[in-house]
Each structure stands twice: as structure tokens, then as C-alpha cells.
Amino acid sequence: MDSAKLCGFLTASFLLVTLLGDPTEACSCAPRHPQSAYCYSDVVIRGKFVALSKERVNISAGEPVWWMRHEIKTTKVYKGPEHMQDVRFLHTPAMESLCGYEHKSSLKGEEYVIAGMLDGDRVMITACSFIQPWAQLTPAQKRGLSSDYNKGCNCTIVPCTSLPCSVNSDNQCLWTDGIMSRIWDDFQAKRLACLPRSDNAGLCTWQSLSSQGPGSLRRTQ
Structure with a gap:
């Protein structure tokens, strides 16, 4: 991820934690209709979560920042750039207090609809992203x-x-x-x-x- 973007994201998240006090309650998501989630996202896909790993991202100042990388198997692309018709990874902050997404269901299980944003060629998701089981739609x-x-x-x-x-x-x-x-x-x-x-x-x-x-x-x- 670009260092300037990462620094900006972390700074905004830190300010949110500071203003709200309790880091465990720092992430608050506004209601979003499925249509709004589709329209405001860069990428909308259907797929299965298959693996999870942790990656360290170095920024220009301070300690390295940890991110979680969800490996997925894409079965359908509803929206996205032409060169991203087979999304393999989703990236999210490792800390829930920074609105990191935690996948609580089993891996290699059911299909999910996932809406994310692009940062370069990375698909980013957060706890506020539209991520729903396909079977429940x-x-x-x-x-x-x-x-x-x-x-x-x-x-x-x-x-x-x-x-x-x-x-x-x-x-x-x-x-x-x-x-x-x-x-x-x-x-x-x-x-x-x-x-x-x-x-x-x-x-x-x-x-x-x-x-x-x-x-x-x-x-x-």
C-alpha cells in the first residue's frame, strides 16, 4: 500500500479511537442499502474465504503495521476493472479498533457477496463493508x-x-x-x-x- 495513503488511514483511525475513548467501540458503521454498497464500491464479487494470513506493511515512520490478508476463491465478478476478474486476496487492518474485518464463519464454506474498495491493485475491506452470505440474499x-x-x-x-x-x-x-x-x-x-x-x-x-x-x-x- 502507498505509504501516504496508509499513514492517512491510520491517522484517521487513531483520531476516531481517541475521540470515542474505548478502542473496542471505535468502529461505528452507518446503515447502507445493498444498492448503495454496490454503487459506492470499486469491486463487488461472489466467492469463498479459503485462508487467512498476516502481513507486515512498512511505512515511512514508526513501527511496521500489521494487516490481515484473506485468500478467497472468486466465483463471480459483478463489478470491477477488466484486469481484476479473478480476485484472490482481500486486505483489512489487523485491529478491530481500526475497523478491521474478522471472518467468523468457517473457511472453505459458503459463498459470500463481498464489496470492497481499491487501493492500487489491492482490494480493501473493513468491518463496515457489505459482506453477506449469498444464500441469505x-x-x-x-x-x-x-x-x-x-x-x-x-x-x-x-x-x-x-x-x-x-x-x-x-x-x-x-x-x-x-x-x-x-x-x-x-x-x-x-x-x-x-x-x-x-x-x-x-x-x-x-x-x-x-x-x-x-x-x-x-x-x-
């Missing part, structure tokens, strides 16, 4: 990853965290799954996408990702 979410989420990347999904809440632009959709229960993985996350209307590309609305095939998108009220 709904048919609508699987369709979104395969085709429809990409159509809505000019739209913006706005989480409603407290009432009252509203949107201030025609390209925004209000995400209300977590208002009452704080469980964000609900109807809008599981079955809908925020997409431009066919009759007005500048207006984004929630649309149902029907599993009936192409052309079966339905607008919701």
Missing part, C-alpha cells in the same frame, strides 16, 4: 447485483434515522426500514431498488425487483 437482491443496482448508481438512497425526515432532490429515495426497529435489512433493502423512472430519467423512485425476468420492474408508491 433474496432473489430481488441477487437480481439487483446481477443487473439492476447498476442502473440506479445516479440515484441516492437516504437513510431515515429519525423523524421527521425527507428528501431534498428528485434523484433521492427515502429509506425507512430502520425507523422503528433499527433493523435496516427489511422490505426496502430486501426487495426494492432506487431507480430512474422510464418516463423521467431525472426522477428516482423505489421500484420492485420482481423475479419474473427482464421488463418486470414495478414502481412502488
Whole structure:
């Protein structure tokens, strides 16, 4: 990793730990709809975690920094540069207090959908990355990853965290799954996408990702 980027990342993480006090509670993740995770990520893949190793990264000043390297077997690439059609490794900080991702399930087990960011040719993930078992995704979410989420990347999904809440632009959709229960993985996350209307590309609305095939998108009220 580039030394300047690494120093900046660690400095920001240190400030977060300092401000919040308890390092074990330093990583706080904002809610993110699967479509937002897809659109804001550089790489989105499906694959299996197969091995884990530790690597030391030297920076220009101070002690070397430890990172965890997850080896994966990629089975499908949904989004990524042309030269990265077979991602083999995912990199994350070794410390959970720096939002490092810890894979708690067994290796060489089930497939996961993984959304990450690029730093050069490295795919970076954190505890806040969208990493979900493939088998637990709904048919609508699987369709979104395969085709429809990409159509809505000019739209913006706005989480409603407290009432009252509203949107201030025609390209925004209000995400209300977590208002009452704080469980964000609900109807809008599981079955809908925020997409431009066919009759007005500048207006984004929630649309149902029907599993009936192409052309079966339905607008919701």
C-alpha cells in the first residue's frame, strides 16, 4: 500500500479511537442499502474465504503495521476493472479498533457477496463493508447485483434515522426500514431498488425487483 495513503488511514483511525475513548467501540458503521454498497464500491464479487494470513506493511515512520490478508476463491465478478476478474486476496487492518474485518464463519464454506474498495491493485475491506452470505440474499437482491443496482448508481438512497425526515432532490429515495426497529435489512433493502423512472430519467423512485425476468420492474408508491 502507498505509504501516504496508509499513514492517512491510520491517522484517521487513531483520531476516531481517541475521540470515542474505548478502542473496542471505535468502529461505528452507518446503515447502507445493498444498492448503495454496490454503487459506492470499486469491486463487488461472489466467492469463498479459503485462508487467512498476516502481513507486515512498512511505512515511512514508526513501527511496521500489521494487516490481515484473506485468500478467497472468486466465483463471480459483478463489478470491477477488466484486469481484476479473478480476485484472490482481500486486505483489512489487523485491529478491530481500526475497523478491521474478522471472518467468523468457517473457511472453505459458503459463498459470500463481498464489496470492497481499491487501493492500487489491492482490494480493501473493513468491518463496515457489505459482506453477506449469498444464500441469505433474496432473489430481488441477487437480481439487483446481477443487473439492476447498476442502473440506479445516479440515484441516492437516504437513510431515515429519525423523524421527521425527507428528501431534498428528485434523484433521492427515502429509506425507512430502520425507523422503528433499527433493523435496516427489511422490505426496502430486501426487495426494492432506487431507480430512474422510464418516463423521467431525472426522477428516482423505489421500484420492485420482481423475479419474473427482464421488463418486470414495478414502481412502488
